[in-house]
């Protein structure tokens with residue numbers, strides 16, 4: 001930093017502010033803000049950065065900045081954003097800022113043709129430039145390519161993934177129906193199921209594709225936080241569908257459904273009616289006929305009605321519960337829409353059937369009445385199971401729409417959410433955030449390791465990039481027996497699992513682990529408000545994150561008790577029956593459900609990561 005020249009120093013709301021250094025202390029600097037003369041404040045040396053000579057000038061590639069640091073990068077992106085230039089390069093990485101309005105001509109066909117075949121950097125930064133580079137590299141290097149789209153919720157991942165697909169299909173497609181289908185397949189997910197990580201393969205001449213998903217956040221179907229909405233399709237259907245469809249499926253406004261009313265009912269940026277119509281068009285274009293479309297809507301409606309079933313104590317000596325009288329309509333509608341006998345559904349929601357394996361006569365069937373809490377869990381497990389099977393079905397159907405032949409090379413587009421942590425948001429309350437963090441750690445580890453190795457192997461003479469090896473953090477989460485995910489799986493297998501017991505076990509097993517500590521020992525008050533048996537802190541490279549463990553046990557458990565599983569597997573409704581037949585094709589699964597009754601979400605995350613890693617290794621870019 002040069003004497004007297006402006007610097008970027010921390011600002012509580014804007015990230016950074018311009019100022020000059022007026023005094024240098026042992027480990028801090030005294031800064032006088034340019035806009036508030038005389039109001040000097042202290043800032044840590046490592047949080048003060050040199051500023052560019054002209055802070056109102058912007059560059060297309062952050063690497064062209066005289067000083068490249070966190071503050072100049074943010075300022076450059078901010079200046080560009082104020083001029084509607086939402087894209088900025090950092091070499092071959094593209095930063096996109098969501099404009100939340102349609103910037104004229106930014107994505108029109110003329111712009112698409114302008115970027116075709118042009119090298120990166122010869123035209124202004126654009127997601128099309130990235131897509132074109134991926135295509136050209138695939139052809140020239142004869143090597144598959146990956147495009148990873150990441151960011152917080154609402155950052156614009158889905159939109160940009162769509163722009164990539166549209167660009168590739170428009171520029172290098174076959175000009176046939178298949179191009180449209182690939183884009184419409186993606187649209188269908190955006191407009192209805194969202195929260196998926198499609199890994200779309202586009203073969204040599206964009207002749208096919210494939211959508212893969214690694215995890216559906218099932219817990220969101222039954223419970224959302226105050227600011228969170230359920231999956232789009234529920235609102236599209238209850239608020240946006242035509243009157244005849246709503247009547248057919250006994251649907252009224254979103255505020256009449258338990259699964260919807262705990263979060264915001266209306267998103268001011270979304271048009272449920274318009275999106276319902278766009279979703280229907282997308283379904284048609286990918287080849288779903290009216291019957292299949294109605295099948296899909298019917299099941300979604302069934303899940304909504306199911307959520308409105310309430311229980312109360314039976315008042316008998318059995319200690320069980322019954323369905324409240326006020327819920328009789330919800331029971332009737334959900335049974336009808338899911339093709340079940342009303343009475344069978346009532347019995348399966350309020351009791352579970354167990355087969356004895358020891359003592360007494362082997363194989364004796366015992367009907368165990370459920371308490372209110374257990375019946376609530378059973379109802380939610382059924383809703384989650386039905387919805388997630390439907391989701392799998394849609395993924396399969398979309399994949400059937402475009403050919404997927406083996407091909408030497410492909411382009412993968414991975415849409416993956418960040419895990420939502422920032423220094424100003426140091427408390428994470430969602431189990432899924434822990435899983436996403438884990439996923440990212442693995443990707444980063446793999447990326448850095450792989451790149452270093454590649455540079456060395458190819459003798460590129462690139463200085464070794466020093467990075468903090470996060471393997472110990474990955475182990476903390478995934479190690480066998482002692483990793484957080486395995487401890488959680490073990491907890492779920494206990495007769496009476498609890499979040500507190502799980503949290504205590506994590507602390508006990510990692511008493512001396514450098515990365516893990518109890519909330520009480522945190523420097524941050526917001527962490528200390530969490531009791532030691534309600535959370536744990538993981539010290540990441542970027543800062544300490546406190547994970548609140550409330551509902552971890554519940555969210556890790558996707559089990560559906562055997563009586564309910566059998567009930568839906570034998571639904572009168574062919575569509576529902578097939579949903580369960582396809583993904584539950586072995587007797588084994590039923591037996592397992594009877595014994596352990598537990599399928600772990602965390603494990604699915606590990607398995608699906610294995611899949612992505614496999615693809616990613618193939619693609620070599622990561």
Ligand SMILES: Nc1ncnc2c1ncn2[C@@H]1O[C@H](COP(=O)(O)OP(=O)(O)OP(=O)(O)O)[C@@H](O)[C@H]1O
Pocket residue numbers: 098099100101102103151152153154155156157158159160194195269417
């Ligand atoms: N480039 C863009 N131009 C115009 N509007 C945009 C753009 N990118 C995003 N948006 C708007 O922002 C909204 C949210 O974007 P998007 O759905 O892509 O976010 P996301 O990162 O996929 O969020 P989530 O992780 O919650 O699915 C879009 O519905 C759209 O209205």
